[in-house]
Amino acid sequence: MDVLAAVTGSTAAIGYGLAAIGPGIGVGLVFSAYIQSTARQPESSRMTLPYVWIGFAVIEALALLGVAFGFVWAGK
Numbered sequence: 001m002d003v004l005a006a007v008t009g010s011t012a013a014i015g016y017g018l019a020a021i022g023p024g025i026g027v028g029l030v031f032s033a034y035i036q037s038t039a040r041q042p043e044s045s046r047m048t049l050p051y052v053w054i055g056f057a058v059i060e061a062l063a064l065l066g067v068a069f070g071f072v073w074a075g076k
Contacts, residue, residue: 019066026059 034052038045 023059023063030055
């Protein structure tokens, strides 16, 4: 007996989840790199901190764009 299950609902929910996972990993990588560089060379912490915040802002902006495009492409 063959039974086929129909997929119902919006596949945009998968996109929303992927749009949240990527920036989470990216933010973790940015701050871990900052912590490692500060641990290796503490006197450079003030010089590299602005780049950390710029990287964080860019990653979060891309995350918001990903969610916004998910709503746009959902078409409803």
